[in-house]
Amino acid sequence: MSHHIVIIPGDGIGVEITAVARQVLEKTAAKAGLALTFEEKPAGGTAIDKMGVPLPEETLAAARQADAVLLGAVGGPAWDQVAPELRPERAILGLRKALGLYANLRPVKVSPALADYSPLKPELVAGVDILIVRELNGGIYYGEKGSEKDRAWDTEVYSAMEVERIVAVACQAAKVRRGKVTSVDKANVLATSRLWRQTAGTVAAKFTDINLDHLYVDNCAMQLVLAPRQFDVIVTSNLFGDILSDEAAVLTGSIGLLPSASIGDGTGLYEPIHGSAPDIAGRGIANPIGTVLSAAMLLRHSLGEDEAACRVEQAVEAVLKDGYRTADLYRPGFTKVSTMEMGRQILDRL
Ligand SMILES: NC(=O)C1=CN([C@@H]2O[C@H](COP(=O)(O)OP(=O)(O)OC[C@H]3O[C@@H](n4cnc5c(N)ncnc54)[C@H](O)[C@@H]3O)[C@@H](O)[C@H]2O)C=CC1
Numbered sequence: 001m002s003h004h005i006v007i008i009p010g011d012g013i014g015v016e017i018t019a020v021a022r023q024v025l026e027k028t029a030a031k032a033g034l035a036l037t038f039e040e041k042p043a044g045g046t047a048i049d050k051m052g053v054p055l056p057e058e059t060l061a062a063a064r065q066a067d068a069v070l071l072g073a074v075g076g077p078a079w080d081q082v083a084p085e086l087r088p089e090r091a092i093l094g095l096r097k098a099l100g101l102y103a104n105l106r107p108v109k110v111s112p113a114l115a116d117y118s119p120l121k122p123e124l125v126a127g128v129d130i131l132i133v134r135e136l137n138g139g140i141y142y143g144e145k146g147s148e149k150d151r152a153w154d155t156e157v158y159s160a161m162e163v164e165r166i167v168a169v170a171c172q173a174a175k176v177r178r179g180k181v182t183s184v185d186k187a188n189v190l191a192t193s194r195l196w197r198q199t200a201g202t203v204a205a206k207f208t209d210i211n212l213d214h215l216y217v218d219n220c221a222m223q224l225v226l227a228p229r230q231f232d233v234i235v236t237s238n239l240f241g242d243i244l245s246d247e248a249a250v251l252t253g254s255i256g257l258l259p260s261a262s263i264g265d266g267t268g269l270y271e272p273i274h275g276s277a278p279d280i281a282g283r284g285i286a287n288p289i290g291t292v293l294s295a296a297m298l299l300r301h302s303l304g305e306d307e308a309a310c311r312v313e314q315a316v317e318a319v320l321k322d323g324y325r326t327a328d329l330y331r332p333g334f335t336k337v338s339t340m341e342m343g344r345q346i347l348d349r350l
């Protein structure tokens with residue numbers, strides 16, 4: 001059976017890192033006897049320039065029909081002045097909403113080869129293995145917003161149903177991990193968080209062998225750098241999950257390493273957690289590993305190819321163990337490689 005993958009390179013380093021991930025998917029497919037077809041579609045700033053909108057209808061239609069979507073990143077200073085509803089980032093929000101992708105899985109794993117790459121002490125981060133489950137279809141990113149000359153507002157709305165389904169995803173994930181779910185909110189201040197906390201308790205109680213606790217987001221931000229190994233699965237809102245996952249990336253050594261899977265009702269969408277990194281775009285130095293590991297998640301979650309996914313993950317681990325480093329992770333004594341060379345090293349180990 002053939003699977004159809006839509007690739008949306010987007011802007012900035014998105015183009016460079018998706019090129020590597022595509023090669024990895026092609027070689028993995030060839031090795032595993034999988035038939036994959038690919039189609040590239042525009043979104044983000046590139047689409048604004050070409051077609052006047054961040055998320056062209058043809059891109060959305062292709063994403064809907066695909067078996068999975070792999071996305072680089074969108075945005076950049078070139079589009080900072082466009083109207084808010086036309087910003088490149090609207091493409092991501094639009095895709096996530098249109099495809100009903102309410103669950104964003106962001107694994108944060110410290111590679112044994114990189115245990116001393118975090119600015120935190122190695123004994124704190126070694127063995128860290130956290131899954132951040134971020135609600136992705138609601139909250140303040142999608143609430144009513146507005147602005148006047150000297151006043152602006154964004155609103156956060158969550159329904160019990162939206163909280164129930166994301167907490168259920170977190171509990172399911174925890175069942176095959178270490179059984180611990182930390183629900184993160186700001187229930188001492190926010191009404192949405194009080195609903196969140198109460199609903200999380202009700203949902204988790206229906207799962208056997210799940211240990212649920214609650215943390216305020218400010219404390220969670222601190223605990224992540226003080227004692228990260230206490231966490232197994234973290235479940236939280238769209239905004240808090242966005243922020244906490246960038247923070248958690250610091251534990252691994254570089255944000256360029258972290259993948260994500262967005263799943264829900266429609267086609268799964270796979271993207272690294274970082275943005276388009278305009279500060280390094282076009283120089284061939286971006287770390288493609290977050291996107292390659294997103295491709296592994298695509299194989300696992302959308303195509304059901306767990307073995308192939310593991311092979312990609314093992315190849316990445318082997319490359320790191322063998323001392324290859326892109327600029328974000330480079331230290332004297334290791335082998336500095338470009339984005340494409342890192343890709344070739346991964347391909348060699350598949
Ligand atoms: N999913 C998406 O498409 C996202 C898009 N953005 C957009 O990206 C643009 C840049 O946003 P920033 O706040 O600068 O965040 P960013 O994540 O693009 O970059 C933050 C820092 O991390 C570095 N970095 C990120 N990915 C890297 C990689 N693969 N290898 C090596 N270094 C890497 C960058 O060089 C930069 O110093 C903005 O327009 C923003 O709106 C931001 C986050 C997510």
Ligand SMILES: CC(C)CC(=O)C(=O)O
Pocket residue numbers: 089092093242273274
């Ligand atoms: C660009 C935003 C819409 C999203 C973001 O920062 C993220 O999903 O990590």
Ligand SMILES: [Mg+2]
Pocket residue numbers: 242243246273
């Ligand atoms: Mg983000």
